[in-house]
Amino acid sequence: MTGLSRPAVSLRVTELLERGLVVEDSEGPSTGGRPPTRLAFNASGGVVLVASLGASRAQIAVCDLAGRELEREGLAVDVEEGPDVVLPLVMDTWAKLLGDRPISQLRGVGLGVPATVEFAAGRTESARIMASWTGVAIPPIIAERFPAPVFLDNDVNVIAIGEHRAVYAGEADDLLFIKVSTRIGSGVIAGGEILRGALGAAGEIGHIPVRDGGGVLCRCGNIDCVDSVASGTAILRDLRARGHQVETLADVVGLVRAGDAETMTVVRNAARMLGEVVASAVNLLNPAVVVLGGDVAETFQPMVSGVREVVHRRSTALSTRNLRIERSRLGPGAGIVGCAHMVLDHILSPEAVDSVS
Template sequence: MGGVQLPRTTRSTAGFTPEHVDSLVSVLDLVRSGTARTRPEIGRRSGLGRTVVTQRVNQLIDRGLLEEGELGPSSGGRAPRELRFRARAGVILAAELGATSIGAGVTDLAGTVLAEHEEAADIAQGPERILGRVEELFDELLTQVRASGGPRSIWGVGIGLPGPVEFATGRPSAPPIMPGWDGYPVRDRFTTRYNAPVWVDNEVNAMALGELRAGSARGQRDILYIKIGTGIGSGLVSGGRLHRGSQGCAGDIGHAAVADDTEVVCRCGNTGCLEAYAGGAAIARDGEAAAREGRSEYLAGVLADAGRVTAADVARAAQSGDRTSVELLTRAGRLVGSLLATLVSFYNPALVIIGGGVAGAGDLLLAAVRESVYRRSLPLATRELRITRSTLSDRAGLVGAAFMVIDELFTAERLAHWVEAGAPAGRPSLVEVPLRTPLF
């Protein structure tokens, strides 16, 4: 990592013991999450003694991570002073790259988006062009935030990519729709540019994390996030933690086989993949075929006017009552639902969240997914199962990429390396600090 040497121990330069750091993290997490707002509440929630709570709070205030606010409600004695996490102490740069779009943003340390931008882009243009544009957007958004009096210090960078990512190295691994990206050092590039810790993950994992931290999955522990966009993927949360698998490619359902047909070739090179039949590109392909063959007057008009048919066009046609488009979306939903039913019976989540551009096109596809899942899954697995649309919509991946960084920075092992300085800015080697228990 640019020659930066890691400390030999997980203790900070101040000589904090692991127990000391654990108690600091416990206090900080209680305030960051809003679970406790006063010193007495922290003591009750954490089990720490009054003296220890006072010491840890003072240390966190001295280092600029907490601040005192208004007087809280009194329980009979002197009213306690409320505590607040200083979410504006720094910023996180976050980006979600899809097959056909770039979303970039700047958030505070609580994951609140301070500035953002989204634009169309083709991921197949390659890493140099796409990541160069991401850097331009980051710089423009940072200028906006700083001009409005926002935080200046960059605490970390989070990137979501539309393909398999080896999480340990931050490099894409043979991504089917990303020619020229295999093994590209995404983490190293942003580390060099911003001199901050950088984490890179699959975009669907970022979306799942965004829903878990700030969306419809808050408070849940076992969820499945299904993205139906140009491609199809899923993110798995088990016991409140994102499950990446041993190499980082858990949840790649888009390339699971759902048919024996050898004529439809997926972008990954195989045949029979779910994505090749139910993804946005597949719906657009079949919609355009229907237009050319005269099976849909609505889509034929779209093709004549625009020269092509998109999945969004098919969704609009379905909402207008076009029978062929209704059949296309219903078929796609049933295929997704059939595979999802297997996952529901196998994994038994409490919540399934459907997101992505195609999923947001209307209720027709979602209804078809639900029908297949409830019909084909084990009754016990679906007894309390909820299947719902994403509440964060297009923001899920962006917010999740920011929370990926925030969660990693505030682990006890990493906090021990930067708490004395008050910020992790300028410490890119934090990504290499080993965790006692893997976070995700």
């Protein structure tokens, strides 16, 4: 049992009781006289199915209504094979993880995908969500097998939601999450809510250019996009050009942890270029906290030093006065936690309860 979360307090109590989302709790403080009915959120009143898809692996889980993992399994997938191949694999794993739990326990499904997800016009939380992953609308496919509301967002937005809800909610409700991995992406929390923009494309920092990138051609056709000069891919390329035998980003993290000076320099240079773009975003958004996540953020020290250096030089005084730049605390489980919170935000909203008879 956890305390009632903010979005739930205005729900119709009888409906919540009927649906098992809250239970009466007699442990309230005694004030004499007739004890008030105290309601507690019933985290075991249902389950949500979640999956965080990466380019080559998926984390798949069943969570309770507090967002806690009940079951989890990792799966090798090639996301480029498309939804026809990947979705059945994910759904089979959900079915296995659900085990004997009755389908009536299912409250919602959440999926994070490594692609831009388009949202229908209007930005109400109950908007119908459209997927652009090879043009297929994913929610109906999932809902056919798992009859529950299905929510979809891009993987970086999902992690931003998870970082905010699990670590910063109420304390830092303006948050910029930056994922530095094979690519660079971001998710923006503004006033406690994910900022999606008009079409769901907000947070695309990867193709903002840096000032002195050296003229690197980006896969988008422009030059010196931060993604082309400061991503994990760019760091691997630069290290190989200097003769280092590095295969993966884990190798880069290992070299940094071993104190390899040249690797530290390459990572820090990349971080300075990333810092230029973060500085612009800080001026525009004035977040309370910038959270660095993704594989490259595992090298935290040179990464955060480079970003901080440039942000404090280039952002305005007020926007950096109380600014914190921190490493992701959720780590590899961030996608699962984020997916669960994305679903819970929706299914515990007053609109959602009103729409269920």
